[in-house]
Amino acid sequence: xxxSLLLAFSVLIYATSFAQHSLEKLWESDSTTLKGPExxxxxxxxxxxxxxxMKSGSVVRMGLDGKVITSEWITxxxxxxxxxxxxxLFYTAExxxxxxxxxxxxxxxxxxxxxxxxxxxxxxxxxKGVLYVSDTRAGKVFRIKKGKSSLYLDNMPxxxxxxxxxxxxxxxxxxxxxKVDSKKVVTTIADGFESGLDGIVMIAKNEFIISNYKGxxxxxxxxxxxxxxxxxxxxxxMSNDISYDRKTKTLYVPSFGTNRVISxxxx
Numbered sequence: 192x193x194x195s196l197l198l199a200f201s202v203l204i205y206a207t208s209f210a211q212h213s214l215e216k217l218w219e220s221d222s223t224t225l226k227g228p229e230x231x232x233x234x235x236x237x238x239x240x241x242x243x244x245m246k247s248g249s250v251v252r253m254g255l256d257g258k259v260i261t262s263e264w265i266t267x268x269x270x271x272x273x274x275x276x277x278x279x280l281f282y283t284a285e286x287x288x289x290x291x292x293x294x295x296x297x298x299x300x301x302x303x304x305x306x307x308x309x310x311x312x313x314x315x316x317x318x319k320g321v322l323y324v325s326d327t328r329a330g331k332v333f334r335i336k337k338g339k340s341s342l343y344l345d346n347m348p349x350x351x352x353x354x355x356x357x358x359x360x361x362x363x364x365x366x367x368x369x370k371v372d373s374k375k376v377v378t379t380i381a382d383g384f385e386s387g388l389d390g391i392v393m394i395a396k397n398e399f400i401i402s403n404y405k406g407x408x409x410x411x412x413x414x415x416x417x418x419x420x421x422x423x424x425x426x427x428x429m430s431n432d433i434s435y436d437r438k439t440k441t442l443y444v445p446s447f448g449t450n451r452v453i454s455x456x457x458x
Contacts, residue, residue, distance in 0.1 A: 211458070212410045212418060212420060212457070212458070213420065213457075213458045214408065214420050214421050214442065214455040214456070214457060214458070215455060215456040215458055216453065216454070216455055217441070217454040217455060217456055218256065218257040218453070218454050219257065219451050219452070219453040219454070220253065220257040220258075220259070220451050220452045220453075221257075221259070221451070222449060222450040222451050223450070224244075224251060224259050224262050224450075225242060225244050225251060225445075225450045225451065225452070226244045226245070226246035226247040226249075226450060227244065227245040227246030227247070227447050227450065228242050228243060228244055228245070228251075228431070228445035228446070228447060228450065228451070228452055229243050229245040229271075229272045229273075229431050229432055229445060229447055230242070230243040230245075230271075230272055230273045230274055230283075230313070230390075230431065230432035230434075230445060231243075231253075231432065231433065231434045231443045231444070231445045231452050232274050232275070232276065232434050233434040233435065233436045233441075233443060234276060235436070235438075236276075237252075238255060239252055239253060239254055239255065239260060240252070240253040240254070240255065240434070240443060240452065241253075241264075241274060241276075241281065242445060242452060243271045243272055243273070243274055243283060243432075243445075244271075245270055245271055245272060245447070248266065248267065248268040248269055248270065248271060249263050249264070249265060249266045249267075249268060249271075250264050250265040250268070250271065250274075250281075250283070250292075251263070251264060252264040253452065255436075255441075255454075257452065257454060261297075264297055265281075265292055265297055265298075265299070267299060268283065268285060268290055268299070269285045269286065270285060270286055271283045271284065271285055271290065272284045272285075272311070272312050272313065272432065273312055273313030273314045273315075273324075273325075273352075273353070273432050274314060275314045275315060275316040275322065276294070276316075277316050277320060278320075279293070279294050279295065280292065280293065280294065280300075281293075281294050282314055282316065282322060283314070284311040284312055284313065284314050284324050285302070285311065286308070286309075286310055286311055287304065287305060287308040287309075287311065288302040288303055288304045288305060288308070288311070289302065289303045289305065289311070289314060289322065289324055289335060290302050291303065303335055303338060303339075303340060304340070305324065305326075305333050305335070305340040306340060307329070307342075308326050308329070308333065309326055309328040309329040310326060310327055310328035310329070311324050311325065311326050311327075311333075312324075312325045312326065312327040312350070312351050313325045313351055313352050313353045313390070313432060314353065315353035315354055315355045315360070316355065317355040317358075321334060321335070321336050322334070322335040322336075323335075323343065323353050323355065323360055324340075324353075325347075325350040325351055325352070325353055325362070326350060327349055327350055327351050329350075330345070330346060330347045330348045330349065330350055330364075331343075331344060331345050331347060331350060332344035332347055332350055332353070332360075332362060343375075344362070344371065344375070347362060347364050347369075348364050348365055348366075349364050349365025349366070349386070349388070350362060350363070350364055351363050351364070351365070351388060351389050351390075352388060352389055352390045352391040352401065352402075352432065353391070354391045354392070354393060354399075356393060358372065358373040359371065359372055359373070361380075361391060361399075363388040363389065363390075363391055363401060364388065365386045365387065365388060366382060366383065366384045366385070366386050366388065367379055367381070367382035367383075367384065367388075368380045368381045368382070368384070368388070368391070368399075368401060368411060379415075380411065380413060380415055381411050381415045381416075381417050384403065384409070385403060385405070385407070387403045387404050387405045388401060388402070388403055388404075389401075389402045389403060389404040389430065389431050389432055389433075390402040390430070390431060390432035390433035390434075391433075392433055392434060392435035392442070393435075393437075394410075394435060394437065394440075394457060395437075397412060397413035397414075398410070398411075398412055398413070399411045399412075399413075400420065400433065400435065400442060400457075402430040402431065402432070402433050402444065403430060404429050404430060404431050404447065405424055405429065405430075406422060406423040406424040406426075406427070406428050406429050406430050407419060407421070407422050407423075407424065407430060408420045408421040408422075408430050408433075408442075408444070421455075427448060427449070428446050428448070428449055428453070429445075429446045429447045429448045429449070430444050430445075430446065431444070431445045431446065431447050432445060433445070435457075439456075440456060440457045440458075441454060441455070441456060441457070442454070442455045442456075442457055
């Protein structure tokens with residue numbers, strides 16, 4: 192009897208925790224400035240958004256209200272996608288290299304070539320300045336340390352979204368959510384997703400939101416339980432490389448196909 196009551200209570204807690212997660216739309220940007228926004232990055236220092244306008248090879252600065260601050264903050268990029276910030280530098284993935292940008296000058300300092308890269312996509316940087324970049328088409332993850340690239344992970348079909356937390360690297364393949372420790376031991380957190388996983392953010396300890404570029408946002412717990420937060424496929428609204436402000440619990444979602452960034456409050 193006690194076992195049955197405990198099981199019932201556990202199921203109730205599980206259901207309640209999922210019922211507490213939902214998204215409330217706050218705003219969406221205009222559809223004229225951005226050209227194929229593949230990635231959005233919340234910058235806590237400038238309190239603004241940095242958006243990769245992939246089809247125009249530029250980066251757009253946007254306010255937290257969705258209004259454009261600088262329409263061509265950085266130009267001269269090539270199919271720029273995922274991005275990262277550290278110590279005054281902005282890093283963004285091009286097909287076969289990572290561009291390094293001086294934030295204050297808004298100018299490209301250099302490009303770090305990635306040997307054998309086919310189509311680089313997302314980037315993530317740890318606190319020590321080690322950069323990881325996924326190659327979606329090749330199914331690989333590269334590591335850039337002290338300006339030099341090397342293969343870090345192979346056999347990662349559709350490798351896309353990356354996130355660093357302490358010594359661990361979190362990786363989205365096309366259909367799976369993985370954790371890779373410092374010894375390259377791979378643990379599957381959750382799998383069985385529809386093909387097309389794209390972006391990943393941590394919303395609290397052991398809790399994540401991941402996106403499928405086709406237009407699905409998932410809440411995922413480290414124990415593998417998952418919930419669909421939003422599905423906009425019927426309206427052809429994509430969900431690409433997302434970003435999150437933990438202080439205000441605001442999720443920023445670029446929609447590549449509709450040339451917009453959409454903001455949601457996580458509840």
